[in-house]
Amino acid sequence: MVFVAVALGAWGLIRIGGNQGLWAKTIEVTVAFAEPHDIAPGTPVRIRGVEAGQVVAIEYPESDGPGAAVTLRLKLDSKYASRLFADASAQIYSNGLLGSKVIAIQPGDPNTGPLTTGQLAGKPTPDLAQAAARISEAADEAKQLIHDVRAGQGSLGKLVTDDKLYTELAGLATDARGMVKRADLAVTNVETKTQDVDKFVKDGRETLRSVRQGTDAVQKLPIIRGYVEDAAALMVRPDCRKEAVAYNTVDLFEANTAILTEGGQKHLQNVANWLKALPNAKSEVVIVALCDPARTDRTPVAAAELTKKQSEAVMEYLKVQKAFRLSWISSRKVTPLGLGQGPSPVVETKPMPPSWVQVLSFTPE
Secondary structure (H helix, E strand, C coil), X not given: CHHHHHHHHHHHHHHHHHHHCCCCCEEEEEEEECCCCCCCCCCEEEECCXXXXXXXXXXXXXXXXXXXXXXXXXXXXXXXXXXXXXXXXXXXXXXXXXXXXXXXEECCCHHHCECCXXXXXXXXXXXXXXXXXXXXXHHXXXXXXXXXXXXXXXXXXXXXXXXXXXXXXXXXXXXXXXXHHHHHHHHHHHHHHHHHHHHHHHHHHHHHHHHHHHHHXXXXXXXXXXXXXXXXXXXXXXXXXXXXXXXXXXXXXXXXXXXXXXXXXXXXXXXXXXXXXXXXXXXXXXXXXXXXXXXXXXXXXXXXXXXXXXXXXXXXXXXXXXXXXXXXXXXXXXXXXXXXXXXXXXXXXXXXXXXEEEEEEEEEC
């Protein structure tokens, strides 16, 4: 019986010590409050509402000067050590109807880093008396407002009790309804006009389509097509295998001219050798020149003429080098094309200089 009594006593002490955190590994942190009312050793400490420790000591300030504060020492379970961050704070709350106190800790933001000082920031305790006083003041103001409304005092009171104002508001509402009705009628008229505009645009599109078809037909006439060059038709050929050689304009011509330099002639000699080696006699050559569209010292008309002359100069040089010759009596078809300041109908897949000359070979597949 003695042995059982001692064992039960020891078990009880172990349970009590476990509940009090006597056997667990703990850490100690501090927090300062100006007036920690009703806080005593043993007051529970919670982190996010979870029981985490208790107050173990209360230290009165050394002096009562400005900013003096009472320091509370808190013992917490060590498992919460890594959950407290540099901006962690503590606040005193009342717990339950009996008003027992508890220390509530907010662990803070992980982005601020771990808590290394062991000191929490103390936040002021919510003052229920002040809150009740503010509620009472608000209630008094509401009572006074209701009294003024009933007495017809103030703007709101006049609004509620003045029949003339009600009549004016009713008339204003009638006018507003009439205005809305007229607005609806205007919207209907606008919708009707919009339908007419849509019909006009549709007719215009049909007219433009007919004009374009006629223009395309004229361009295909045997006599006309020799004088009108369609850049898209020349450069976009989905049924042909395309090969291209491109040069910066300044590498071929003197500045702002269609005069070939010695370096340009050397470049074109390589182009001539390339064209001579093309195996398919049905391939066609297009020589395209484009001027920098960002330049403002040249009009679009001047740019178109310059690029036309540049493409023709390249073609004439390659002819002299017999780059297009297939036999004594036949040659490859070659077309010079000046795009002016563009745009080009082809989206280039490789970076191109602002002003360029391309020699394109199209072989039917």
